[in-house]
Amino acid sequence: MDAFTPDPPAWTETATHAHTFACPQCGAIEKEAQSVWVNRFAPVSTEERRRKWQEFYQCSCSKVWWGWSNDRPPNEFADRRKSGDDDDQDIFLGYF
Numbered sequence: 001m002d003a004f005t006p007d008p009p010a011w012t013e014t015a016t017h018a019h020t021f022a023c024p025q026c027g028a029i030e031k032e033a034q035s036v037w038v039n040r041f042a043p044v045s046t047e048e049r050r051r052k053w054q055e056f057y058q059c060s061c062s063k064v065w066w067g068w069s070n071d072r073p074p075n076e077f078a079d080r081r082k083s084g085d086d087d088d089q090d091i092f093l094g095y096f
């Protein structure tokens with residue numbers, strides 16, 4: 001599984017936006033997803049001048065959903081970084 005391929009996998013076509021960053025069908029969090037694909041090639045600048053992008057997840061219940069990367073709950077890797085360090089990519093790659 002390569003979460004960073006340039007082309008979206010076929011399963012992302014049916015994704016629905018999950019505003020809570022969890023499966024809208026069964027409530028499973030993103031860490032329990034079976035597949036993930038990250039749309040790193042179309043980042044969007046946020047109000048805080050930080051980049052965000054779509055993260056697609058294929059849940060174990062077969063539901064496909066996506067959320068904005070900046071809606072993902074903090075994790076131990078991101079928390080380890082000092083605030084003010086704007087190297088988002090390193091934070092993300094360390095997440096997997």
Ligand SMILES: [Zn+2]
Nearest residue numbers: 023026059061
């Ligand atoms: Zn689910």
